[in-house]
Amino acid sequence: MAISIDPLTFVILIPREDMTLIQSIPTEIRELDLNWFRLALKAYEAAVYGIYLLKTHNHNTEVTLGSLTFARVIEILPPYTITFEDGQYAVNLVNANSNVSDRTNVNQVSVRSSNSAGLVAATSTVTVEDINAIADAVWDELVSSHTIPGSTGKTLKDTKSKATLASLK
Numbered sequence: 001m002a003i004s005i006d007p008l009t010f011v012i013l014i015p016r017e018d019m020t021l022i023q024s025i026p027t028e029i030r031e032l033d034l035n036w037f038r039l040a041l042k043a044y045e046a047a048v049y050g051i052y053l054l055k056t057h058n059h060n061t062e063v064t065l066g067s068l069t070f071a072r073v074i075e076i077l078p079p080y081t082i083t084f085e086d087g088q089y090a091v092n093l094v095n096a097n098s099n100v101s102d103r104t105n106v107n108q109v110s111v112r113s114s115n116s117a118g119l120v121a122a123t124s125t126v127t128v129e130d131i132n133a134i135a136d137a138v139w140d141e142l143v144s145s146h147t148i149p150g151s152t153g154k155t156l157k158d159t160k161s162k163a164t165l166a167s168l169k
Helices: 033-044 128-139 152-168
Strands: 004-006 011-014 020-023 028-034 057-060 063-065 068-070 071-078 081-084 090-094 111-112 119-122
Touching: 028 033, 033 057, 033 071
Parallel strands: 011 081, 028 090, 090 111
Antiparallel strands: 004 011, 020 028, 057 071, 063 068, 068 119
């Protein structure tokens, strides 16, 4: 069974078996790959039975700006809503940011969105040498310059002072 769209109610039905089973015990959890979903919607719209439908969604692909890659975004357009095949299971929405959970018709299915405010991955130019230099700078800091009560530096400074006083007795 594949996704279907009711042309009168604009409800997109997602069958349970169209989603990947992630866990079955103690609770059934399925995963909906949103990139697969948007491609399925696109194919449905292009088919003979879907050609008369209104556009179902907008899609913005991943974009890399500088060293940051921003996630794809899938927006289900009004008047469409989504119904997951009813049952007692959860659905994790993955591989895109979307408004799917906002456009979902409520039933027994728990829909879990993990929108990431756009950020997919960040690449870093920090090297092992940079990390070692930072660690050295922290540990080589003079204890005498630490005066904030409760800080590690102040505690070490006070401990050193107490040890020095104890050795003089």
